Amino acid sequence: MTSTAPLIAVVEDEDHLAQGLLFNLQAEGYRTHHEADGDAALAWLLNPSEKPAAVLLDCMLPGTDGFTIVQTLREASIYTPVLLLTARSRPEDILQGIEAGADDYLPKPFDLNILLVRLKSLLRRTSWQQQPPASNEPPPIPDAYSFNHRTIRFDTLELIAPDRTTHLTLMEADLLRFLTDREGQIVSRKDILEQVWRVHEDTDTRAIDNFIVRLRRYIEDDPASPHHLLTVRGIGYRFLAHP
Known part of the structure; x- marks a missing residue:
């Protein structure tokens, strides 16, 4: 060692x-x-x-x-x-x-x-x-997703907004990727639990709501009146890049 x-x-x-x-x-x-x-x-x-x-x-x-x-x-x-x-x-x-x-x-x-x-x-x-890129290599293409004057950098676990940069956990980044990959589609709470967080037991899926509230603070201009990360009553959520 x-x-x-x-x-x-x-x-x-x-x-x-x-x-x-x-x-x-x-x-x-x-x-x-x-x-x-x-x-x-x-x-x-x-x-x-x-x-x-x-x-x-x-x-x-x-x-x-x-x-x-x-x-x-x-x-x-x-x-x-x-x-x-x-x-x-x-x-x-x-x-x-x-x-x-x-x-x-x-x-x-x-x-x-x-x-x-x-x-x-x-x-x-x-x-x-x-790790910085080697001097003889071109800079890597960022693994990123942009919308509403914000950019999610999945490679650096950052959400870059006009007024601040927010550090993301792997779990936050994984959920944002799951939602943005399904832009416009309804995603159920059960899908989030099983496909993003690998929770398969019977769980009160409403516990996800508090997590969604935090993500809205990152990506919405007005988190109390979201336009991008929407709740679909009784089912789950839907992400819209251009509402």
Whole structure:
């Protein structure tokens, strides 16, 4: 393991699970930092001795819970990728984590290989965003979608508006891509749950509404009277680039 290996923060209070994660992450070549208490974890993440490349974050912790931790990080403009570890039987945890700003989630108990694949995916996406093009290569064509004087940059996870640039989580970007790819079509809440967020359990789909409210603040001139991201009563939503 080298000093240049990515640093992964593990926030988990179950000692046997935490030790297993630390051992396997180190075996994969990562450096690790462990916190078992939510209050201590939040304090460290807000002012780390070294910025981690990603955070593996349990939902339920002594002290500050995982949802509050990720929400506080986003409010502090800290966009370190967060992989949320959730209880298998609680799909509402998944929606709450997505709404708080998590980039991905994994239900417990999980397969270690799946966790490592998800982690590598988050790190790879971050690397793509930070890597400048080689001097002898033409600049890459942005993976972008433009409408209403706004541009969604899927490659850099940004929504660029005339007055501000908003950083997006992977979950926010994935939902915006899902909607813009189906411009003009009605998209059901069930489709969003299953095809974007991989939630297949019976879930109160109205929980998505709060997430949609936040997206409207990003893309609408007047979020209280939306023209682009419309609610289709009893079904779901429809995105219109040119209403």
